[in-house]
Amino acid sequence: MKTLRIATRKSPLALWQSEHVADRLRAAHPGLAVELVPMSTRGDEVLDRSLAAIGGKGLFLKELELAMQRGEADCAVHSLKDVPMQLEPGFALPAILERADYADGFVSNRFDSIDALPTGARVGTSSLRRQAQLRALRPDLELLDLRGNVNTRLGRLDAGEYDAIILACAGLQRLGLDARIRKRLESPYWLPAPAQGAIAIESREDDIATRELCAALDHASTRTCVEAERAMNRALHGSCHVPVAAHAWLDGEHLRLDGQVGSARDGRAVRAHGEGRGDAPECLGIEVAQKLLEQGAGEFIADSLQAPHDDAD
Ligand SMILES: NCc1[nH]cc(CCC(=O)O)c1CC(=O)O
Numbered sequence: 001m002k003t004l005r006i007a008t009r010k011s012p013l014a015l016w017q018s019e020h021v022a023d024r025l026r027a028a029h030p031g032l033a034v035e036l037v038p039m040s041t042r043g044d045e046v047l048d049r050s051l052a053a054i055g056g057k058g059l060f061l062k063e064l065e066l067a068m069q070r071g072e073a074d075c076a077v078h079s080l081k082d083v084p085m086q087l088e089p090g091f092a093l094p095a096i097l098e099r100a101d102y103a104d105g106f107v108s109n110r111f112d113s114i115d116a117l118p119t120g121a122r123v124g125t126s127s128l129r130r131q132a133q134l135r136a137l138r139p140d141l142e143l144l145d146l147r148g149n150v151n152t153r154l155g156r157l158d159a160g161e162y163d164a165i166i167l168a169c170a171g172l173q174r175l176g177l178d179a180r181i182r183k184r185l186e187s188p189y190w191l192p193a194p195a196q197g198a199i200a201i202e203s204r205e206d207d208i209a210t211r212e213l214c215a216a217l218d219h220a221s222t223r224t225c226v227e228a229e230r231a232m233n234r235a236l237h238g239s240c241h242v243p244v245a246a247h248a249w250l251d252g253e254h255l256r257l258d259g260q261v262g263s264a265r266d267g268r269a270v271r272a273h274g275e276g277r278g279d280a281p282e283c284l285g286i287e288v289a290q291k292l293l294e295q296g297a298g299e300f301i302a303d304s305l306q307a308p309h310d311d312a313d
Pocket of ligand 1: 079080081082150166167168169170171195196197198199
């Protein structure tokens with residue numbers, strides 16, 4: 001292969017992630033030319049309607065997958081947390097890069113933490129997962145929708161529309177905006193989205209040459225952890241329209257997984273933990289999903305699927 005072409009969305013975070021993958025591929029394969037093919041997706045263009053209403057998060061991938069099918073690009077770079085639990089048939093994820101910071105961050109110009117927010121403060125997030133966790137901690141807050149790329153969301157915070165917003169630390173760090181993180185939100189009171197902080201490369205399943213080139217960037221222990229998180233999410237429902245949070249980590253050979261499903265309406269939540277061997281991440285994901293369902297997670301999932309709501313994470 002002379003030139004590897006990477007299809008990418010055009011947001012600053014997507015471009016950073018794709019440039020990063022391009023640099024890593026050039027370093028792994030001296031002499032390989034790598035170029036970006038920036039594209040606009042419907043998920044980026046339509047900001048006035050909820051993602052659920054226009055077709056869900058898969059919209060961010062669709063145009064990039066079509067470009068690969070037409071032979072205009074060889075692979076695409078995604079934040080793995082935005083990749084549907086079930087890939088489109090004919091596509092594969094030949095590399096999952098080493099995970100960066102998995103945590104969500106509290107971002108505000110005036111307050112240090114969720115606890116420090118005054119009664120009734122306005123917090124912007126369209127993520128059902130983030131809304132559910134905020135409701136559980138602070139039922140008094142006013143939760144407001146907030147979509148768009150990271151820079152757009154920060155701009156609306158700075159314009160005074162919100163007292164605080166919640167963003168992934170990884171995205172802020174990649175954009176050189178770490179200083180905006182007032183507090184990392186962590187277990188036991190907060191869990192991230194399944195696969196948060198991990199970048200994945202997607203290619204056509206039948207494109208063996210591309211898959212082999214990309215595989216050089218795969219990080220085995222990250223793949224193990226995100227497979228457990230995604231298997232849990234898949235077993236619970238499999239879409240991104242539900243308030244599901246998960247975090248897995250490896251302790252030597254030992255894999256641990258925390259999972260949670262909540263209600264964005266009233267803040268009720270169920271939580272479960274499981275442990276197993278690192279060579280069977282999917283089994284662990286399914287086991288923790290089962291524990292969540294036994295505690296009544298099904299009610300929250302059914303509820304969130306009924307309510308016409310945004311799901312941007
Ligand atoms: N849906 C937006 C999105 N997808 C991935 C990230 C952050 C980077 C990552 O999780 O790898 C973000 C922004 C955010 O949630 O703040």
